[in-house]
Amino acid sequence: MSILDKVVAAVTPPESDETRAKARQEARAAASPGDWLSMALDHHLAIEGAFAEARAAREPSARRTAQKKLATLLTGHSMAEEAVLYPAIAQAGEKAHAILAYTEQAAAKMQMAALEEMDPMSEDYLDKLGHLEGAVKHHVYEEEGTWFIELKKKAPAADQPKITDRFKEQFERYMGVDSPKTWNDGR
Numbered sequence: 001m002s003i004l005d006k007v008v009a010a011v012t013p014p015e016s017d018e019t020r021a022k023a024r025q026e027a028r029a030a031a032s033p034g035d036w037l038s039m040a041l042d043h044h045l046a047i048e049g050a051f052a053e054a055r056a057a058r059e060p061s062a063r064r065t066a067q068k069k070l071a072t073l074l075t076g077h078s079m080a081e082e083a084v085l086y087p088a089i090a091q092a093g094e095k096a097h098a099i100l101a102y103t104e105q106a107a108a109k110m111q112m113a114a115l116e117e118m119d120p121m122s123e124d125y126l127d128k129l130g131h132l133e134g135a136v137k138h139h140v141y142e143e144e145g146t147w148f149i150e151l152k153k154k155a156p157a158a159d160q161p162k163i164t165d166r167f168k169e170q171f172e173r174y175m176g177v178d179s180p181k182t183w184n185d186g187r
Helices: 003-011 017-030 036-056 060-091 095-116 123-154 157-175
Strands: none
Touching: 017 036, 017 123, 036 060, 036 123, 036 157, 060 095, 060 123, 060 157, 095 123
16 A cells, blocks of 8 residues: 555544445435536446446456446536536635645546556455545545535526536547447447
């Protein structure tokens, strides 16, 4: 485990599965069908599935394919959040949350890049993947448990459709216009 991995593990204690599930349930209750929050929650589920797929792969080529899918989903989702949701969070008076969110996502991108340089079947690879997954789970918990709920409450109702349109546009810009058909079906 690298120094960075140790620091991340020390400052991001894992929440329980029950605590994360409760936060997700409350976020789902705050979401409206098709809005930015429901899309973000759907992305989070797809990212969790991509982590599971990478972890479960038993051959190097299958693990690299799953890793590429995970990296694409993480990057597409983070680009949409960074371009739309985090600025909206900052404008809603939560600049510290926005800054932390950007920082956590930058760290995740660096860890994904480090995975590309590792033997995909090594124990070190699985350790790094596990640390990254833990950091992403913590980040998702912060979003679903606090940050996104605050944005739903604090952003003016008139701005919510604009946030939704821009979030969808940014995600599709990275993933491709047919992304809803491809990013969540195992391709």
